[in-house]
Amino acid sequence: MxxxxxxxxxxxxxxxxxxxxxxxxxxxxxxxxxxxxxxxxxxxxxxxxxxxxxxxxxxxxxxxxxxxxxxxxxxxxxxxxxxxLQLLEMRLDNTVFRMGMAPTIPAARQLVNHGHVTVNGRPVNIASYQCRPGEEIAVRNRENSRKLVEANLQYPGLANLPNHLEFDKNKMQGKVNGVIEREWVxxxxxxxxxxxxxxxxx
Structure with missing residues (x-):
């Protein structure tokens, strides 16, 4: 495309x-x-x-x-x-970007397309996937995937994590707790x- x-x-x-x-x-x-x-x-x-x-x-x-x-x-x-705005913010590539796993949305899309990201333990390589509240998003348990995200986490694109997301840098996994509010866009x-x-x- x-x-x-x-x-x-x-x-x-x-x-x-x-x-x-x-x-x-x-x-x-x-x-x-x-x-x-x-x-x-x-x-x-x-x-x-x-x-x-x-x-x-x-x-x-x-x-x-x-x-x-x-x-x-x-x-x-x-x-x-x-x-x-909520539909766009809840896309998987944008959620990965907001969690700090990638410096930009194009970089997050590449991370997803190359199979480095899992949703509820399953690899998902569709960037437009709509994340739903309660879903867990993590880095795939492979050495090259973890190295890539470790490097990105040192220089995240945006400093503030929105209130509808949580992310554990040590475990390299996060969770979608709800739908984003307008002021966090x-x-x-x-x-x-x-x-x-x-x-x-x-």
């Missing part, structure tokens, strides 16, 4: 800080390109598009995947924007604008 493999700093300069995409921060505070410093006033569509792109690049999704998540969030009762985003962006096509 096609994912973004281009320069990440270029994206963070354009969209702002994306904690899941890259640990680096841009030295220049304005968007890239010839007219980066003197951008004209943006339209409402451009603002909504930017919020949607933040979500897409931060969680490493294709347009098709994000549209599927929006449709899924619509079917659930409650705030569509909040449900959408690390990405600075207005999810209502994303819902508005998709209101015409979803």
């Amino acid at each position: 096609s994912r973004y493999r281009g320069p990440r700093l270029r994206v963070t300069r354009r969209l702002g800080d994306l904690p899941g995409l890259s640990r680096k921060s841009a030295r220049r505070a304005y968007p890239p390109g010839q007219h980066g410093q003197n951008r004209k006033k943006r339209s409402e569509y451009a603002i909504r598009l930017e919020e949607k792109q933040k979500l897409r690049f931060n969680y490493g999704l294709t347009e098709k995947q994000l549209l599927r998540y929006v449709r899924k969030a619509r079917r659930v009762t409650g705030s569509t924007g909040q449900v959408l 690390a990405l600075q985003i207005n999810e209502l604008l994303v819902v508005e962006y998709y209101s015409r096509q979803a």
Whole structure:
């Protein structure tokens, strides 16, 4: 499946800080390109598009995947924007990243795809797997898996562990205790604008 493999700093300069995409921060505070410093006033569509792109690049999704998540969030009762963020945050690759086992979400996805992570004792190599409360997520009991995660744990992507997760660094296993609350989402985003962006096509 096609994912973004281009320069990440270029994206963070354009969209702002994306904690899941890259640990680096841009030295220049304005968007890239010839007219980066003197951008004209943006339209409402451009603002909504930017919020949607933040979500897409931060969680490493294709347009098709994000549209599927929006449709899924619509079917659930409650705030569509909040449900959408919860669905994305409860993905296995993001949960591995938030536990500190990987420095970024793309690195966490690679960790999962290569079979280094287990859910309830069974290896799971699907990054989009939806974690449920009560599930135990651990590093596979193999030497190379443990070495990889040990190295990553020294420099975690985000310092704070959300309150819906717990993680034991010595045992290299964690648990999902519930669904993430809105204030623990690390990405600075207005999810209502994303819902508005998709209101015409979803």
